[in-house]
Amino acid sequence: MVNTSEQQENQKSAVAIKLEGVHKWYGAFHVLKNINLTVQRSERIIICGPSGCGKSTLIRCINRLEKHQRGMIRVDGTELDDDIKHIEQVRRNIGMVFQQFNLFPHLTVLENCCLALIWVLKKPRKEAEAIALNYLERVKVVDQAFKYPGHLSGGQQQRVAIARSLCMNPSIMLFDEPTSALDPEMIKEVLDVMVDLAQDGMTMICVTHEMGFARTVADRVLFMDSGEIIEENDPENFFSNPQSERTKLFLGQIL
């Protein structure tokens, strides 16, 4: 409703995210080495790789939870630099789902979802609640709206976290190992919601080890190791015909 012209312009451009020569160091440790990645609108990307390979760091750079030290990251045409306005603009377009859900424990499920609508997008409470209930309905936890996160199961909490992000109407969703903290029987309910989102045409980058999910939704699978993108391919070829030795070794271990 606000920024209509701006949003339309963003929608027109086919490139949602562009990373060029991105490097990041934690002290002396080189976490990201020359990352180049272009994500088209509505593209679904799965990133996998051994733990500590930099995959989480990579997606956390895309909404500036981590700062990259060299290279360029552009999201919906806005470059991520030290300008707080640019950072806020980018964050408004990106929703993020965390491994540990990170719901606000002192607020009810509904308040969790309404908070940013009211305080960032300045919507009236009534309207915010209607939007929130709509998304809670979509992830099938609307009956829990007035409970606190602590009284929900892990799977329910993660679905609330997804709804909370969707409320902001993001054009891109980042998932950082969304099912890794869940009990096995709850993984499916979260993946179902994510498959649903993917079918709706959401641009998604997902760090996950759920290879079945990767096969179903991914347009491209990226394999990372020691801070580099080693291999990228469509899921069919990625799983049946991996090119590099490291990818073969990794797939051998997890499949």
Place this chain on the structure above:
Amino acid sequence: MLTLILSTVGMLFALPLGTLLALGRRSSMSVARALSVVFIELWRGVPLITVLFMSSVLLPLFMPEGIRLDKLLRALIGISLFQSAYMAEVIRSGLQAVPKGQYEAADALGLSYWKAMLLIILPQAFKTVIPGIVNTFIELFKDTTLVLIIGLFDLLATVQGSFTDSKWLGFSAEGYIFAGLIYWLFCFSMSRYSHYLEKKLHTGY
């Protein structure tokens, strides 16, 4: 009465000021951080008695001619600043107890620093440190007896004053017990209230 004024005003100022100092000490801005650290360490490094003495004896000497602050007001300012330094450290421990993911979730939703602090971080931090905050309040409440030293008459001083009355001669023990009872009653109710708050704010995490 004076006891109540001193402690209530002290609490009212110490809480917000202490919160700002705690945020300052954890801030990424080096100036804010340095100022907070210096303030906190300075005030924590001196005993309250010294602060009260300074406020009543030394401060007026440095005041420009013609400007005179009331003795009570000076004591109030001294106590508030002194307590806010302690409060800052209590609240800082609460800020540190809030998981990093909460800060990240607030950032990812696009909340600005102040909105994230006020809506997400501080409510959780305060909840964790209710016992610490109440502890500081109780300390403050009892420390107000020290104003006797600069000639302000609080509850204890008033009770002591009454001993000189010939009609009350020989009842000093009762007087002290009475004063002690009142102090205990106030402190105990504060402690009960903090328990009640903790229970009320518990949301199953």
